[in-house]
Amino acid sequence: MSTQITTTPSATATDAVVVATDLSKIYGEGDSEVRALDGVSVSFPKGQLAAVMGPSGSGKSTLMHILAGLDQPTSGSVLVDGTELAGLNDQKLTLLRRDKIGFVFQFFNLLPMLTAKENIELPMKIAGTTPDAEWEATLVEATGLGTRLTHKPAELSGGQQQRVAVARALLSKPAVIFGDEPTGNLDSKTSGEVLDLLRRAVDEFGQTVIMVTHDASAAAIADRTLFLRDGKIVRDAGHLSAGEILDTIKTLE
């Protein structure tokens, strides 16, 4: 089934930012065993916006956590920007995340006591590096948050908060940004603003974005759409329209 509709956009191992080979993740043992991932091999080239879709429980979050080094696979390997994750200790993984990976979470995960600007700069502050002022200005411009930078998260709308989170992920120019349902908590208008920003990140700033989403209209902005079911990639397509995506989902259910 997986080979049936494979139209993988050109992705050689050399220009891939994230390469996963034969990933499995098994939870529990014996009768209660759950194969959250079952032999997933996939690679993501630089400068691509990929959407990962699939029914609830299909393994999307699990895949993303493993790709981002937040979780370990039961077997298989992950390369991020040329670094093999297996065998890295916590300290090295932390530093890798700091330098090469950006995150956008479903719940905005901003620190309530910091202003928008401080939240954006937070990872760099923790790393003890100074953000590139020009790049930061560009990002702030792109987020459209200009006048609201000194506001605390509580004074920002959901969409604005999530744009702050995207800007935070972009500031250190990571090799890849992961988003787990970044628009899951937003209405269609505000999610549009966030998706626009992610799209610009790829098109204008050459970033790589991998996001998990349930929303067909969100996936419709992606360059590539992956479908998971029961821990396997069942379709790996290029850009699809919302309609095509909904059709595929129907066939999966």
Added chain:
Amino acid sequence: MIGLVLRGLSTRKLRSALTAIAILLGVTMISGTLVLTDQIDRAFVQIFQQGNAKIEVVVKPKPPFQDDQTEVYLNADLITAVRAAEGVQLAEPYIQVQGYVIVDGKAMDQTGGAPSFVFSSVPEALNPYTPISGRLPTASGEIAIATEIAEKSKAKVGDAVTLATQDGIKPVTIVGIVQYGDGSTSLGGSTSVLSPLIDVQNWWSLQGKASYLYAKANEGVSAEQLKANVRAALPQNDVIVQTGKENADEQASILNNLIGKIIRYALLAFAGVAVLVGAFIIYNTFSITVAQRTREFAMLRTIGASRRQILGTVVGEAFIIGLVASLVGLGLGLVFAWGLNKLFGAIGFGLPATGLILSWQAVAVSLVVGVGITVLASIFPALRATKIAPIAALREGVTLPVGRLQKLTPVIAIVIAALGATGMVFGLASDADTTSRLLTLAGGAILIFVAVAMLARFIVRPVVGVLSVPITKAAGGVGRLASENAARNPARTAVTAAALMIGIGLVVFVTIFVGGLRESFTGAIDTSLKSDVTVTARGFGGSLPVGVLDAVTAVPGVETASPVGGTAVQVDAQTLALIGVDSATITNVYSFDWNSGSDASVQGLGADKALVEDTIATSLKVQPGDAIKVQSINGASATFTVAGTYTDPTILNGIVVDQAALKPLLQSNATGLNTVFVNEALGANPDIVQAALEAALTDYPTAKVQSNAQQKEQVASSVNTILVIFYALLALSVVISLFGIVNTLVLSIFERTREIGMLRSVGTTRRQMRAMIRWEAVITSIIGGVLGVLLGIMFGWAVCKGLESEGLAFVFPTVQIVIFLVLSIVAGIVAAILPARRAAKLDVLEALQYE
């Protein structure tokens, strides 16, 4: 609901345990104190019961007033009348004095608080001591020593040793080793020597005198009956006649008032501090958990729980924590009592003790205080929990509603502070009795602590603002985050810091207070003494043999040797010291700080003039020219005209008269010589003179030769002992407050789990995570430390100013304050260890998904 309470407690084990510790330690101290003092109390009763076991009737002198420091005597020849009384089988005079044996050049005396006794040996039928080897001494030159001395000195029956007496060193032979009663009661480090009556009378200038007369009844005559018979046989007003039991009870209660009660109230005061600190922590913990459980309570309300039931769950939780903590604390109290007893022994304040006693009163007090304080501290948070509306269950990110009272916090706090300040001023300035003054002073201090704790939330943000600059410099981004976290919930940080503030505040206060005491002594030595060396009597209240003055005067290099003596007297029912000086020489060795009068007034003292210390003159309301009537403890009285007033609350604190005028007012064996102030000749080598003085006084072992520097050192070292005890007792409160910091951090970390996950996911290393928590703790502890130091200085200053007339001087303890601030930072770092580990260990993924 009770099921819910128990489930809640078991799911929050660590938090419940940390909360329990906050109260447990205070209860430990309470129960330990009660157990220990009950033990001491019981021991005193036992000691005196054994001492009087063989005696039916005791005849005692009846001084015109009581004075703890002065032993009084009666005429031994009254024994004839006692022996002649009907029903008397046997009667003997008995004397107790202070002295000790010297074995192989080593004095077998007590250096700590317990006295070294010499008792006259009465026949075995009356004697509480029984020989376990040898016999009781009967002939002059014989002694018996108590088993404790025998063990310590390895002296045996038949050994020739010497006895240090008021009349110098006397050669004696050990004829027996004796044991007190049945040997079960420790006499708490005091030493006892038995010597025949005649020797004690001769060597302590007590010819014809006795402390008591003991009488034993004939078969079939009751103690009460014998008491009546003896009473009838003796002159009415000079003596007191008691049964042995009455005497035992009275002596036990006198000693217990002197020692047991003081220890009890002092320790309970420190236990009170510990409980107060614990109350702050419990209040804080419950405030935090109630805030965190807002949705849970709202949910309970939606499914039909009443406000009363919500109140019940929170208070019920407090009750169970309080009960468990109090029970454990009660048990640990036994260990605490045992340890404290050992500690007192180790620092030379051995206390008599019997086996462990756990009275029902000790159990009741510990449980009531432990449970009561925990429940009380939880009531405000519980009331806030009842204010949560059911709708809160449905909303995201709800917070606790702000209560009406909370808005009034500053006003209430200021009212409390004003009340506290009033209490302190009253405590310092009023002329009520000492107990009520101390209580109002302490109450005032507690109110001020509470008020500052309530107001502290308003300074948290500014203080953190200042601290965040260096901390961000030192720790970068995580330092900044730590500052933000500390300032995020100012009330929480403030109360956590306040718990530490109390401990540090009191540490600073006692440092200043005890420093003031030391200064009052050493300062007086510097300003008042012109003499170079002082000869005093070892042991308390001791007289020096008259021969000492001549021996000192004869030492080459001594220019002036000025004798000073004294006795206890009463003027207008106030007990005071009447001090006899040598009016010809005193101004050479001592400089009066005159308010009225001059050195010429000293020369003109004569037989009927007196100089009065200023504070005493004020309280007696006398002025120069007025007459004062002095009642001596020996029964005589005299009237003096006030010739001048001077200020000296330390060295010559009393009424000064000429030596000759003092003589008729002296106690039987008092020599009128307690101190000799010595001035060295110009150009004399101080070391040589001092060595010569010591050599000249070898025959007088009770005489102690000290230079001014040595006197100051001695004051400093005893003051340091007191300080160390205070610090040790306050350390417990500081430790409790550390648990408070741990608790607050653990709760905050728990509440920020997802944030921590996010921080870790964006590249915060574990080390940085730990640093972040540590800095948060340090900020809290700095706030607590600084507030504590400020309040401690304020209290110390107030008390020193208030007691200025008693000689207390305010000395700013700069070095110690720096040390205390550093220690509070260290305390914060220590408190952060466990929470920091927990935060760093959190699994990133789990933390991110945490709901």
